[in-house]
Amino acid sequence: MQGIVGSLRRYGQPLLALVALATLAGGGIAYFTAQPEWASGLWSLGTALVLLALLVEIALSLLQGRFGLDVIAGLSMGAALAFGEPLAGNIVALMYAGGQQLENFAEGRARREMTALLGRTARTAMRYAREGLEEVPIEALMPGERILVRRGEVVPVDGRLAGGRADIDMSALTGEAMPARFFTGNDMPSGGTSIGAAFDLDVVRTAADSTYAGIVRLVEQAQQSKAPMVRLADRYALWFLALTVLIAGGAWWASGDPLRALAVLVVATPCPLILAVPVAIISGMSRAASLGVLIKSGGALERLARVRTAVLDKTGTMTSGKAGVVEIRTVDGIDPEEMLRLAASLDQASNHVSAEALVQSAHARRMALSSPTDIVETPGSGVEGRIDGRSLVVGGSDFVRGRCSAGDPYALGRDLPPGTAVVAVGMDGVVAGIILLSDQIRDDAHATIDSFRAAGVTRFVLASGDHDDAVRAAGLSLGVDEAIGNLLPAEKVEVVVAEGLKASVMMIGDGVNDAPALAAADVGVAMGARGAAASSESADVVLLVDHLARLPAALLVAQRTRRIALQSVAVGLSLSLLAMVAAALGHLPPVQGALLQELIDVAVILNALRALSVPAGIRPHRQE
Missing domain, CATH: 3.40.50.1000 (HAD superfamily/HAD-like)
Structure with a gap:
């Protein structure tokens, strides 16, 4: 049932808007060329066709257990035909059909950052096989396999750069204007676009478990959600309909003029709730997405x-979540940077978390690491080996002290800050120093x-x-x-x-x-x-994105979006209620009332789209 309603809206709404516009224009030409019968007929035809489509949609919605405020538009068009006001009916028909198109356009613009994420999903990848490269669906990729990512392609799965350097445009994911640069051994998330030379990537996660696939699932969930402020329109639809009918009926009863009731109906559509609020909310979500939130x-x-x-x-x-080198303490005559380079070179042979921290710190300092030989590792304690002709031992203080004939790592480890880990280093049988590791404040x-x-x-x-x-x-x-x-x-x-x-x-x-x-x-x-x-x-x-500063920016976006949505509701409904009162008192004829309501609709939607703009102090594409 929901698919039927969706298809009707997708294909029928543009046609309805075109019919309403064509009959309104055609009737206008007939009227000004002294053919009032043709004018009345065309306006009535346009109203009737849109009303028929609206009645079908209302019936389908009721079968789904939903009651919407579109009923008021149906009453307006039906009353216009019944009371001999085809022009007012045709304007309401255009307002209804055109308003749906305007809402679709506004929501499409508001969703642009999120929709861009959905449209960039990779479908295939070039995988290395015995016979050479083969193109396979990304669902076939398994951890441990190697793929080729060419210039201009989207990184299909999470992986680790196998060699060289890769320049990746992450703007669609993070809002960063500057490309991210990855080096050998760096982990690379899926979803970015390669803008440099082709590179090899070792797969570390399947397509379903990769970063980008998770983001796509979250975006789809976000696009299907409905905000509490949006649900207010559904919750109070019956109450607003009752108020509208009461005012319209009261105006008819007090004046004896059915056109006053019609005028109230044509200005009663509460577009600030059914159009402006969802547009504002989606605009805010899209703006936050452009910030990487x-x-x-x-x-x-x-x-x-x-x-x-x-x-x-x-x-x-x-x-940071990972231990990093915060201080290097050495005995006299030992260069701290060289000791780190040698220790990191040996630790390339270990998968211990401290060893990984030393290697990453050395890479960050652009150190040229040597290949270790004669490696002997004692799991959980340390590793021994030779680097550039020197005997080296790296590990816990007790482990290193037990394998050195001189020196004591504990003598260098006094006054350590809370949460600090110590890696001791021995060179050629002598304790050379200690390296302090800590998970630092970002x-x-x-x-x-x-x-x-x-x-x-x-x-x-x-x-x-x-x-x-x-x-x-x-x-x-x-x-x-x-x-x-x-x-x-x-x-x-x-x-x-x-x-x-x-x-x-x-x-x-x-x-x-x-x-x-x-x-x-x-x-x-x-x-x-x-x-x-x-x-x-x-x-x-x-x-x-790995930028905490984006969170307070998203908080400001959320606050501003909520203010704009509430402003649209307050101002728009106030204008609609004032117009209803003016129509009930006979100051606003049906045709002018329909035109006024159209202006109110456009105004509140344009105001809601302000949530897409960048508030003062927020720069979504700033390199941080």
Whole structure:
């Protein structure tokens, strides 16, 4: 049934609008060439055809259990034919059919960022096989396989760059004008477009589990949603219809003139609710998408606009989520940079998380790593081997001290900040130094909290499963109101629920353990650019880019969108009610009333489209 209604709207509405316009114009020509019978006939024909189509749509909607305000338009056209006012009826017919087209155009423009995401999905990929390259559907790609991504192609699945460098246009996903640059070993999300030379990509996730596929699912869900403010039109349709009939009937009874009742009907269509509100909500969602923030429903956008408390996860949300080198301490005569280069070269042979951190830090510093030989790894403790002719040992302090004849890593490890990990390094049998690793506060975390405060968020709580001392240190650095550590997932939910009793609360997290808390919050925000799929599925808002500063910008967009939607409702309905009163008192004839209502419709829709514009202080394409 829903498919039938959709097909009627897709193909029938443009035809109806054309019929209404053609009969209105043809009748006008006949009228001004002294052929009033032809004019009346054409206007009546146009009204009758549109009315017939409207009655079919109303019947189909009623079969689906929905009652809409289009009934008022049907009453207007029927009354115009019955009372011998075909011109007014034809104008209402054009207003109805043209209004639907205007709404479709406005919604299409409002959805442009989200629709662009859906239209860029890759269908096939070039996979390496024994016989060479073969083109296969992206659904056939499996982790571990290697594909070729050519210039101009969309990256089909999440992968890891096999070699060289790749320049990727991520603007459709992130709003970034500058291309992202990836190097050998870097993880690459799906959905970006290659703008440089062709490159090989090792598949790490199937197409269904890849970043872009998840985004597409979320966008489709967002496009099907209906905001609470939009549902108000359906909820109060009967009440508004009753008020309209009461005013129209009262005007007819008091004056004895049926044309007054007709005039009330033609100005009664509440387009500020049935047109302007959904256009404003979709415009706001689209504007947020251009910032790299996907709001999954109109209801989530409305709730986001009212947020006053933020509960923040620490690891991976307010911090980088990965250990990085924060300090290098060496004994006299040892160059810190060279020690890091040698340690990272040896750690290429290990898959330990600390080893990965050293290798990534060395790559970030553009160090030329050497190939290790004679490798012996003790799982969980450390690794030994030779680099550039030197004997090297890298690992925990006890492990390194036990394999060196001189030196003590613990002598270098005094006064360590909370949450710091130590990697000891020995060279040629002597302790050379230690490398301090820590999950650091993100560069944009402080500015993000300041921006949230400026947007009206008044309370911040840092909630994490990490050690309490590390969480408190991070909270002190960030300047939050409260910092709580050692939390289990269920305890995070309790924190969110407790905060939600005081004010509308937003939870920002990235891990699987954050998913229950995200679902419990008024608005759950998932770090989709780096977070787990479970958190993205349970969240109301997904950050598609690794820029925290986009979240307060999206909050401002939500607040502005809600203001514009409410403004459209208040102003539009006030104008419609004033016009109804004027029509009931005989100051607004049916034809002029129909023209006035058309102007009100256009005005409120144009006002709703303001939600697409960029508010002051927000730059969606700024490189951060």
